[in-house]
Amino acid sequence: MGLVLFSVLGVLLAAAYSVFVVRTMGGKAACSVLPAVGVTVAAAVIEGWMQHAPDYGYTLLHPMMIAQALLCPVWLLYGLSYARGFSWGSLSALNKLMLLFSCIPLVLVLLLPVSRFLFSPDYTLEQVLYLEPLAFSFYLLLVLFLLVALGNLEATLRNARHSVRWRVKLALVGGGTVLMAHVLFYSQGLLHRTLDMNYAGLRTAGTMLGIVLLLFAELRRDSARVTVTGRFALRSTVVLLGGLYLIGLGVAREGVRQFGSAFERHAGIGLLFAVGVAVVLVLLSERMRRRLRIWMQRNFYQDKYDYRSQWMEFTARLSDVRDTRTLMRNVLLHYCEVFGFVGGAWLAVDSENQHRLIAGHYYEMDEPEIHLDNVDFSRLTSLSVPLPVNSLDMILLREDSGLEDTTKLREFLEQSRAEVVVPITAGGTFEGIILLGPAIDRSEDYDTEDFELMDAMAHEVGLTAKSFRLGDELAAAREMEAMGKVAAFVLHDLKNQVYTLSLIADNARDFISEPDFQADMLESLENTVTKMKVLITQLKHLPDAASLRLAPVELQDLTHKACSQVPGINLVVQGEPVTVLVDEEQMEKVLVNLCLNAVEAGGQAPVVVTTGSHPQPFFSVRDEAGGIDEAILRKGLFRPFRSTKRRGMGIGLYHCKKIVEAHNAVLQVQNRQGEGAEFTVFFSGGATTQDAGGRVGDSQHDDM
Incomplete structure (x- = not known):
């Protein structure tokens, strides 16, 4: 009696839902929505009547199977149309083919007698229907098409915008509830090859709950439509889980048939063990954790990221x-x-x-x-x-x-x-x-x-990087402003050197003829001139390409000339003689600075200057003084006011870099931590002609 009341209540809910849908959605949309609800209620009413009046069970079998077969196309159509901009012309070829195949169960029921599907030795007593082999295929198709319809509802929900999703989610959940109630009810036929009609009441209760959600959702939904992309339509979690569910049913049935009832217990233990291993793999695998996070984010929040x-x-x-x-x-x-x-x-x-x-x-x-x-x-x-x-x-x-x-x-x-x-x-x-x-x-x-x-x-x-860059540029501007203050100290040193020269000049009038004075004077003059040249070189304006006076210069001769100004240098010149087109005075400053830095860096090994022409003209200055500190390299060795020496001003290498660039040449440094450093100047291919063209650049080594 309770099942009959459920059926009557279901009919009333279906009628209310149908009236509301027709009034709000119009005839075209209602034609794709109402059949699903009508057929579902009809199937529930027939099955309820079979339980209430078992004597009529055999006569109602054929109508019952027709209603069950109709569930496939009507719910598939519902999943393709609900809350979407539906039209027959907009359906893809695959969806049209699925709709066509969903009519196969109906064709089988209409063409073949019921005895080919079901039989029951004593339905009035057991109310259990036994499935023939053809019925197994019938209910397998039924479950499969219902799962596809459920996957279409999922695709609609996943593709809905946030502003639309809250309006349609209850209806989609309601439709999903109806479909899942039917899948669970009919899947017992796949597992046990029987349909126990005593479970029809649970299926009817699930159907009523789904219709209530559908009706409640229609009271809130507006005319918003969802566009479903093919990528989401093909990646259905419901279809995947449904397929695994069917495979599990098949494995369980065959296992029980082959190994007896003990198979269920062993299979359950094995399944728990497999789940535990899978959880461990997910926890240990960064790739699996990412896949799981993305899957949960897209399925429960639609978006890939929070x-x-x-x-x-x-x-x-x-x-x-x-x-x-x-x-x-x-x-x-x-x-x-x-x-x-x-x-x-x-x-x-x-x-x-x-x-x-x-x-x-x-x-x-x-x-x-x-x-x-x-x-x-x-x-x-x-x-x-x-x-x-x-x-x-x-x-x-x-x-x-x-x-x-x-x-x-x-x-x-x-x-x-x-x-x-x-x-x-x-x-x-x-x-x-x-x-x-x-x-x-x-x-x-x-x-x-x-x-x-x-x-x-x-x-x-x-924006953050730009703020740091502008801050560095501001700091550099302040450092350049401080150059004037630094120059005052340098000029003070120059004045001291001038004072020394003036003393030598005054004393020379009285002691110029004495050999000891002459030796001391020459040594003092040499040291003073060297110091003054270094200071002047550091403060002199930076050259550009237009101010250079280019002429052919032999690099090894220029090396000996420049190193004669560096006191205490132990020099080794090697390689082949190379003549390049440079400003001799400016390039001499580069060699003086590089050799002076090598000497002041320390080390007992000599400073090695190498010249060559392959693959292009070059000269290099190498020392064995332990290399350059990594912190200096990271901050920029060729930037002004960054020095490796305690009292250095940090503009010598910067000046060298500008002179080299003015020659369209490239200055590189190779640092060998714990051994030494090598500075190399590469001249362009045209440096030996009247055209000193080439690439201007500062090729900083990886260690920089």
């Missing part, structure tokens, strides 16, 4: 930094953790050349063997949004450019194993790029959602 927590964590990390290097390390670490990459690299813009990148920081990423000075990054500096590296060929490298530069850029990215390039900008100012790769999960697809979050973070990073 933007609020991500942004709070990101800004907290930025607020902790106190210098540019810490900023680089924290940013790369955060990018790798959030987006699932093994490592990353920050290539910053050179403060003196906005079109050139220098190595900022590498985090768990292979540093390419190709030197940054040999790679043309101009294509990447024009990048405005994050992009996967495999898209650069189509977007950045398709324009006409030098083949050599393009090849080196590709080689650089391949050697670093970078997969994503993220530009760093701030108010239209390019600050550098971030390279990310390789991915922890090689199967993960990075889409617009990932790149938008990367871009949002990069803008914040750009």
